[in-house]
Amino acid sequence: MAARVLIVDDDRLMRQVLGDLLRENGFVVIEAVDGREACERCLRASPDAVILDLVMPVMDGAETCRTLRKQPQFRHLPILMLTSRVDSPGTVNPFTLGADDYLAKPFDAEDLLARLQACIIKKNAQEALETRARDYRALLDISESIADSVETGQILRRIVRKIAGHIADIERCSIAVIQEDGAAGYILASSDDDSLRELRIDLGNYPEIRQVIESGEPLLVTDIESDPLFDRVRHLLIDRDFNAVLVLPVHHQQRVIGVMVLRARRERPALSPSEIEFCQLIADVAAGPLTNARFFSHLRRESAALRQAKSVLEDELRIKAIYEELFDNASDGLVAVNAAGQIEFVNRRALEMVGLTRDELQGALVENLLDRPALRRAIVCWRSGRGEEEGGRVRFDLVMQTRNRGRRCFSVSANREPVLNDLTIVAFRDVTEKRRMEAELRQTHAHLAESNRRLRELDRFRAEFLNTATHELRVPVTIVHGYCALLRDSLGNALNGSQREFLDAAFESSERLVDLVNNMLDLSRFEAGKMRIDMGPNDIVDTVFEVCHDLGSIAEKEGLTLRIDPPPERKALFDRQTIQRVLVNLLSNAIKFTPAGGEVRIRFDRNEHELLVSVEDTGKGIPAEQLPQLFDEFTQVGRDDARRGSGLGLSICRKIVESHGGRIWAESRPGCGSRFTFTLPLA
Known part of the structure; x- marks a missing residue:
């Protein structure tokens, strides 16, 4: 990658001469007209070297050099100071200001290029030495962490956090152990999220990890957006905060037992070879703790499986005890019959209902306990599925002879599909009194239905009589009312007081009678649906x-x-x-x-x-x-x-x-x- 050089000079012609010279020799040129603009450009562009004129307006070269050297990121930045021959000699010493070298104007082009290259090489060497020293210090810290702790999870968490803090722009560093079958892995440590610990990852969704497991070599993906390796899973990376991935194998006895994964967000996403070398070195250091973690994880899984099996067995035993208690104390009679028709289990309620002891009933054949009519009915109902209910149970009534209560009617319910050991669970309940009451209710219902029919018939007769009677009464009542009205109007004052009173009473009574007949006629029409x-x-x-x-x-x-x-x-x-x-x-x-x-x-x-x-x-x-x-x-x-x-x-x-x-x-x-x-x- 071409080195970037910042030219700082208020003379436009000098900037042009220097720019042309540097571009011809493969440099990228950045320009500034004074010291203040030079400081701003350095912060934004991070140049590889600066050619700085000593005499400038606003902020001269001396002040610019001192300002840059005060900032840590520019302590190794090569600064070549340009001085004019007319400048007073000895008034300014470029080296005391922090410059790496200086040239007098006019300068020799080859001399300038040689000095510039030397300064850049010196800067790269200093940065490489510092990086190597920093890497060794980080490696030393990690080694001391491993020595100070015996808890593998804590060691691995220190490692990933150290790497995430040591290398710039790392979004996440994580270490995962791989299952022996290579189908999945478990995250043991993550630099940014402790909740990911013990998270199972399906390696089918991580093609970069699968490739490292298969090859045993580090893998650097510089742009996941364009790399074909991620074509199948790119839709899963929609909310990603990284654009480069480094996957390093962790070996144990020439086998890949785990991986270290670094996700980075960089404008130039490639990690440098020195960074990759450092990370691989750390991954090799992590092999021991990862092996222990894998071993302990295997032990934990086996222990957890044993604990779970023990818990399941204890739960099943408790449930079995509960079922046995429920079976024996159920309000219905319960028997369990095997495929040969032999009773294997019986509860207390069943013994009470049939009046037999447990020794007499348990082990007996069902056919020996029923008389021929009852046995024949049971066989017919079972084969025909009569009364079959939801859930595959058959229900029917059966009359049986009991020892202490005579013949009783039982409602029998049995599961059609056998359960454990081919057992058929038969439940029965004494419904003798219930069936007697149902028969009486049916008889009462029949009597009520007949009485209701007779009442409807009588109501029909009443309606017909009412309709006929009102029709027959309507004409004579209307005539009487009309005659009363005619007499009252025609005779007028010819009647004495008693006669007038009698006629008014007859008129009012006939009027009420007409109203009653009309209302009864309308009522009968409504009831007959003829209105x-x-x-x-x-x-x-x-x-x-x-x-x-x-x-x-x-x-x-x-x-x-x-x-x-x-x-x-x-x-x-x-x-x-x-x-x-x-x-x-x-x-x-x-x-x-x-x-x-x-x-x-x-x-x-x-x-x-x-x-x-x-x-x-x-x-x-x-x-x-x-x-x-x-x-x-x-x-x-x-x-x-x-x-x-x-x-x-x-x-x-x-x-x-x-x-x-x-x-x-x-x-x-x-x-x-x-x-x-x-x-x-x-x-």
């Missing part, structure tokens, strides 16, 4: 005004004020005829139960999907305990009130609203009035 609902987009305000037009005179006659608030939304999905019926029922009740001077108001509201219609009054209100049953059939509020109805109106209102997909509810406070609200879907 027709013609849903469509309609104007709720028009529907409300129609109803209020018919009921307005009644409210006025009772001394009430009927108000309608403007709605936020007029269109909704509903059947006009049935919703009119709901409004008539709610308004009629409000008028009926509101004293004179009160008010009945219709309000509207909406939410995201529904229109809310409310009928409010200022009547006496409804007790809170009656609100939950208010919409049930034949429920009446104020049974002592002479104006009570049939008790079907609100029930029919609920059925109509629910058939529209809506809801209806009531809110009230005694003495403050009531509010009935129902919802309709928005159009």
Whole structure:
């Protein structure tokens, strides 16, 4: 690599002459016009030599030379000082300033080149001596560390940290031991991360280490970005902080037992031969500790394997003891049957259920314990897999003769696949009482089903009778009501007080009877599913005004004020005829139960999907305990009130609203009035 020379002179012509001369002889030239700029260039470019003019503005050669020599990195930097012949002799001694040599202007070109080469050679020799001395000191420190410690891990950690601190720009130094099969290795020490210790590395992902193991020679990769050795694993090096790798083998008895790996980040990534030689020397020194580490690591792995095997065996013994305890104390009867049908193990619960001793049951053949029908059923269920459950178990009921409790029914469950030593685990539970109760429940269920069928039949008869009766009553009741109204209107004042009272009572009774018959007819239609609902987009305000037009005179006659608030939304999905019926029922009740001077108001509201219609009054209100049953059939509020109805109106209102997909509810406070609200879907 060409040496770099810094020319410092305020004379442009002199810089040009010197530059041309040096370039012709293979030097790289850097220029500065004064001492201050020269110091800055030295810090940035690190030249191999400086040609310095003595007389310059800003900072002269003497001050520049003294400034450079004060900095440790420039103590061996060759400085050739140029002096003019007209300079006063003896006033400045270049050697006392720290210069390596000086030349007078005008100078001889060959003389300048010879002196410059000599200075560079001298500098390289001094640096090499210092490097060698530093290497020997580091080697001595490492040797003393090995002598001071018997712990191999500590020795190896000292070695890698010493190398990382000794060689410039080392990102990581690590030592790894290689398995005997060469498939993997274990990091024993790393200069920057103690957590990597004992980390297993797959050598398939480290082609540089595998090549050193195979060749037994050091490997220097100066640019991992372009080296084909890393083509297969380059995607694994995305977050790397290095661009050069040095891998050195660690030998023991002519075998590679480990490697030392140095990763460096350098502008010129090649490590010098002296650095490689020093690292190999350290790697050879590390062979002893690495051998011991490999031996101890092998012992540790074997000891760990033995400890693990011992722990596994102890765990298995504990588990076996637990299973035996669980087996013997299980709430179900358990037996273990071998492939020959012989019982090998039996728990206490099984002995209690069959009334036999352990000696009688353990070792006996299953076929000798069952009578022929029970044995035949067991064989058929086992072969057919009857009742097979998830997990490969077969379940069936079996009736057996026990010694102390007679014939009992047992639920038997057995694993289809054998377990240890070809054993089949059979569990059985006494279900005699349970099966008896199940049979009684089935019988009760059958009786209930028959009773339910008969009730549905009777309900159908009741509905048919109610429908027929209401149809038959509707015509004569309507006629009677019409005649009563005709008589009251036509006779007028011709009747005396008693006659008028009797006629009014007959009219009101017939009116309630007509209302009852109509409600019962509507109720029977709903129950029979014959009530027709013609849903469509309609104007709720028009529907409300129609109803209020018919009921307005009644409210006025009772001394009430009927108000309608403007709605936020007029269109909704509903059947006009049935919703009119709901409004008539709610308004009629409000008028009926509101004293004179009160008010009945219709309000509207909406939410995201529904229109809310409310009928409010200022009547006496409804007790809170009656609100939950208010919409049930034949429920009446104020049974002592002479104006009570049939008790079907609100029930029919609920059925109509629910058939529209809506809801209806009531809110009230005694003495403050009531509010009935129902919802309709928005159009």
